[in-house]
Amino acid sequence: MANLKTSYLGIELKNPVIVGASNIVNNLENVKKVEEAGAGAIVYRSLFEEQIQLESAQLDDKLHEYSERSAEMINLFPNIEHAGPEEHLFNLALVKKTIKIPVIASLNAILKDSWIDYARRIEEMGVDALELNFYYVPRDVDFDGHTLIDQQVEILKAVKQNVKIPVSVKLSPFYANPLNLVSKLDKAGTNGFVLFNRLFQPEIDMDKEEHFSPINLSSPEDNRLPLRFAGLLYGNINGSLCSNTGIFTGQDVAKMILAGADCVQVVSTVYKNKIEYIATILRDLEAWMDSKGYKSLNDFRGKLSNKNVNDPFVYKRAQYIDLLLKSDEILVKHPLR
Ligand SMILES: Cc1cc2nc3c(=O)[nH]c(=O)nc-3n(C[C@H](O)[C@H](O)[C@H](O)COP(=O)(O)O)c2cc1C
Numbered sequence: 001m002a003n004l005k006t007s008y009l010g011i012e013l014k015n016p017v018i019v020g021a022s023n024i025v026n027n028l029e030n031v032k033k034v035e036e037a038g039a040g041a042i043v044y045r046s047l048f049e050e051q052i053q054l055e056s057a058q059l060d061d062k063l064h065e066y067s068e069r070s071a072e073m074i075n076l077f078p079n080i081e082h083a084g085p086e087e088h089l090f091n092l093a094l095v096k097k098t099i100k101i102p103v104i105a106s107l108n109a110i111l112k113d114s115w116i117d118y119a120r121r122i123e124e125m126g127v128d129a130l131e132l133n134f135y136y137v138p139r140d141v142d143f144d145g146h147t148l149i150d151q152q153v154e155i156l157k158a159v160k161q162n163v164k165i166p167v168s169v170k171l172s173p174f175y176a177n178p179l180n181l182v183s184k185l186d187k188a189g190t191n192g193f194v195l196f197n198r199l200f201q202p203e204i205d206m207d208k209e210e211h212f213s214p215i216n217l218s219s220p221e222d223n224r225l226p227l228r229f230a231g232l233l234y235g236n237i238n239g240s241l242c243s244n245t246g247i248f249t250g251q252d253v254a255k256m257i258l259a260g261a262d263c264v265q266v267v268s269t270v271y272k273n274k275i276e277y278i279a280t281i282l283r284d285l286e287a288w289m290d291s292k293g294y295k296s297l298n299d300f301r302g303k304l305s306n307k308n309v310n311d312p313f314v315y316k317r318a319q320y321i322d323l324l325l326k327s328d329e330i331l332v333k334h335p336l337r
Contacts, residue, residue, distance in 0.1 A: 002289035003296045004282065006040070008240045008263045009129045009166035009191040011102050013040035016253060016297060017281055020194075020244055020265030021045050021106045021133065021170075028098055030275060035099040037278035043265065044095055046106040046133045047088045047122070052114050085118065093125040102128040106170070108135050112158060119159045119167075129166040132159060135197055136172065145176060153184050160189045168242070170194035173225055179232060185239075192240035194265060195229050198222075217268040222246030227259050231315050234260020234305035248273075250284025257297050260305040 004015035019025075019034050021043040034042055096103045105122040107130060109115040115132075122130055134152050152169075160167055167189075173196045175181050182193055198218055202211050223246030230243050243256040244265040256264050269277060294300050302308055306315045 002286045002294060004040075004285065004289075006263050006297050008041070008242060009104075009168055010240075011041070011128055011166065013102065013263060014038075015040040015282055015285075016257065016261075016263035017278060017285075018043060018104070018242065018263055018265045019270060019278070020267040021131065022267045022270075024267070024270055024275070025095060028094065031095050031099060033275040034270075034278065035101050037275050038282050039101060039278050040263065041102040041104060041128070042095070042099070043104045043106055043131055044092050044127070046108045046135075047085060047092075047118060048108050049110040049114055051088060052085050052109065052118065085121075089121055089125055092122065092127065096126050104129045104131050104168070106131040106133050108133040112155060115155050116158055116162050119163050123163045123165050127165065129168060129191070130159070130163060131168045131170050131194060132156065133170045133197065134172075135170075135199070137199060138174070149175070149181055149184065152181070153188050156185055156190055157188050166191035168192035168194055168239070170197050170244070172197045172199055173229075174199070178229065182233060182237060186237040190239045192242060192262075193233075193237070194242045194244050195226050195233075196245050198245050215271075217271055218246040219268075220246055220248045220252065223248075223252055223255070226261075227255060228315060230256055230259035230261040231305045231309075234302040235307040250281045250286070251288055253281060253285050254288050254300075257301050258304040260302040260307075262301070 006013050006016045008016075008018070015038065017039055018041040019039045022045060024030050024034065025042065025044050031042065092103075092105055105125065105127045107115065107118055107122060109118060119130055132155070136148060156167070156169060169185050169190050171178060171181065171193065178195070182195075185193070198216060200213060200216050203214050204210070205212050223243070226243040226245050226247070230241055233241055240262040241260060242263045242265055243259075243261040246268070247253060247256060247264045247266050248269040253264050266278075266281070269281070273280075292300070
């Protein structure tokens with residue numbers, strides 16, 4: 001039987017399937033079920049700057065205002081009395097005590113002081129690692145992209161100086177060159193990368209002609225983006241690589257490892273297929289490995305990465321040109337008339 005062990009952020013995981021930050025952890029029953037279903041680790045939902053700032057009395061007034069802006073916020077505040085940072089830290093410590101698999105905390109602050117203070121306080125909760133959720137939504141035409149990158153590298157360095165636990169960074173794909181940012185953060189000592197987060201996008205209700213914020217679950221096609229970046233980064237960074245977005249099945253997990261990932265995070269598949277499905281993902285991964293004769297993940301990790309595939313048509317510009325030149329094939333498959 002295949003051995004699914006992997007190493008992430010210097011922590012040994014019994015398998016590469018981590019349940020990513022989400023509301024799945026909102027109650028302890030779910031957390032226990034995640035462990036029973038066999039997940040390798042769990043990421044507790046993010047503590048947000050808004051929670052830190054909007055403590056107690058302020059929170060009530062501001063909640064509505066924030067819920068207009070981000071679905072993530074709405075989901076984050078299921079019970080107003082449980083929304084403050086103290087409650088968050090308390091629940092985080094409780095989760096850590098309840099399960100044996102590694103628990104990774106997540107932080108999304110804005111002010112440098114908050115990043116540092118809460119990174120320290122999170123570490124005190126006994127968690128195994130800290131994920132910095134660099135969730136940034138562009139909203140200001142005058143804000144220079146270089147400034148954002150400099151700030152994020154500075155925050156990473158500051159957090160690393162203040163905690164001993166491993167620190168990973170979770171990024172969105174919306175940078176001019178995510179590879180360059182990953183490389184800068186890697187050189188600054190990041191222990192691992194979660195690529196990529198999925199930004200909540202506003203939607204418009206056409207009958208009411210007003211905005212709403214649907215829960216933004218992904219689809220399997222979305223995993224081609226993290227696949228590409230795992231393939232490009234494999235062998236080029238010191239930190240570990242955790243692929244995220246659109247990973248639904250055991251075969252999807254195997255694909256990410258083939259491209260070069262150390263592990264994956266899953267959320268949408270758990271919402272769509274229920275927590276027990278984690279066991280199916282693991283069984284299918286094992287079955288695929290058995291069918292290929294792979295005994296461990298290292299037997300095929302990075303086999304199809306850019307480093308190991310000497311084909312300019314896979315990860316490079318040539319792939320795009322090739323596709324366009326084959327446009328007649330597309331018309332055969334998808335006739336326009
Ligand atoms: C309801 C919900 C809540 C989420 N909360 C967080 C969060 O607190 N912190 C975070 O970094 N990502 C959060 N995410 C993003 C997920 O962790 C993940 O990055 C994203 O959903 C892509 O993975 P998937 O395709 O497996 O869903 C949330 C996603 C959903 C659907």
